[in-house]
């Protein structure tokens with residue numbers, strides 16, 4: 001398993017944030033890399049406006065700053081499709097990997113890798129948030145506006161998050177990644193409510209569309225190790241992509257997954273197909289001229305995002321679900337990310353009435369002792 | 372600047388370094404000058420011993436057409452091209468917004484006159500209500516290099532930046548192949564045709580001119596019974612089918628299923644947009660209670676027909 005660490009070329013430190021312990025830790029872990037103090041984030045933004053590929057460049061620059069807004073937000077999901085009531089922690093933003101389809105290219109207004117160093121504020125906010133929501137199950141994670149473990153060798157944030165959530169069992173913490181940076185996770189004591197998740201694709205799509213991300217077999221191997229350490233794992237088949245040979249490509253990875261991972265310790269598996277808002281299409285075209293994934297048969301969905309024409313999506317999902325059930329059984333909770341109730345019904349034969357129902361269905365613990 | 376009178380012929384219009392190209396005709400300018408004269412004098416300067424126009428090209432051309440003996444001008448004293456160009460740039464900006472084609476030309480000129488990229492990005496792009504980003508500046512420069520034919524259509528139909536940006540991905544030959552069809556289309560269809568052709572050609576890894584010279588497209592182009600507008604229309608439809616073959620089949624089958632149900636004129640079944648939803652809507656027109664009753668009866672009969680399921684899944688019989 002090869003561990004690829006991001007190539008950070010320069011680090012910017014917001015003046016008022018240099019004394020935070022996390023700033024010091026990151027700078028120590030970074031080693032000998034040019035540093036520059038800036039008054040505020042705007043200075044970095046301004047710098048990136050003048051480069052030819054600000055998104056690509058931003059992935060090689062790191063900003064340490066304190067965050068003044070709300071760390072915890074409900075996952076924005078997408079209008080008119082069924083959500084899952086997920087919450088996101090905006091601890092670190094952006095990602096050093098460079099997937100062609102990544103929504104962050106369009107979503108983030110500052111393309112620089114950002115670590116929010118005012119961790120004390122995060123814990124205080126989490127305390128308040130969990131107190132307010134003490135009567136419900138929660139799923140919360142750091143992997144929506146970035147990759148949960150991509151900068152973990154610098155921030156060691158996973159260790160602190162795992163420690164924090166270990167004592168709060170009603171909240172499921174999910175750390176979602178494509179990397180194999182599991183060193184810090186492996187050094188922590190597992191807990192049932194800590195889920196380490198990997199985004200998967202076929203090897204072909206990973207190699208072609210997920211620049212700098214490790215091969216899928218390495219991700220599965222990392223998941224195996226984490227699972228043998230005692231953690232529950234999860235997988236996100238998202239985005240599933242239609243390309244010549246997709247059935248074979250996805251089947252192979254599912255077989256590999258089933259040969260290495262114990263399904264009893266899979267917390268959930270999500271499925272989602274390729275989708276993007278219109279402006280992202282031109283960004284992808286420009287930044288990844290050799291990609292062909294945006295030229296499949298797509299329609300402008302109810303949420304204004306392009307997605308595969310419905311019969312194509314149904315076929316794609318049905319095939320993947322069928323392979324999953326054949327190889328890992330039907331006990332692992334499967335759910336859709338940003339899909340319609342019709343698709344839930346047609347593919348999974350489930351009819352959740354609301355995102356709260358989805359949340360409840362995914363939060364039940366444990367799942368296999370009934371048998 | 373010195374104010375003076377000058378013969379329009381004295382001004383060398385061949386040197387167009389400061390001209391912001393315009394595809395609009397002299398239109399109302401000639402009658403206006405004829406009636407009221409030149410109210411806003413052009414600006415001229417000297418280069419290599421010649422008097423050249425800095426601003427007011429169209430006013431000078433109009434006054435030549437009207438054979439005016441003298442026109443008022445401001446003479447700009449020796450100054451760099453970069454500084455001089457700001458005169459027409461701001462002069463026009465004070466009265467109207469620039470189109471993306473004009474912005475492209477302005478940015479290219481600023482660039483060629485040595486305006487640093489930082490200054491173009493920070494100072495000028497915001498003036499044109501464009502995002503202040505280097506990549507946007509680069510796209511404008513590419514837009515400037517589109518063929519004059521395409522720029523003229525884009526100017527006249529007011530193509531948005533996104534369509535122009537897409538056009539810059541086509542080769543010069545592809546641009547040429549597209550031109551005759553674009554010329555005969557409305558803005559919306561132009562945008563869709565460009566997008567669809569681009570997508571098909573990239574998906575199949577063939578150039579647009581190869582695609583347009585394939586049998587199906589050639590057949591339409593060589594059909595002498597069709598006017599150029601009809602040809603453009605058919606090319607548009609064919610491109611749409613090729614871009615979304617399954618959806619086209621789905622739509623056709625849906626229409627066939629409706630026809631087979633033999634729906635009366637006053638009842639229409641409407642699918643969801645792009646068939647993305649799982650419900651169909653029904654539109655029922657009536658002018659009287661008896662008409663309504665008749666339609667309801669007809670609907671009852673229809674709901675018993677097994678073909679009705681085909682409306683929900685039009686390809687299910689295949």
Ligand code: SF4
Pocket residue numbers: 094095096097098099101102103104145146147178210213
């Ligand atoms: S790994 Fe995830 S966050 Fe990172 S570039 Fe890929 S899709 Fe985006």
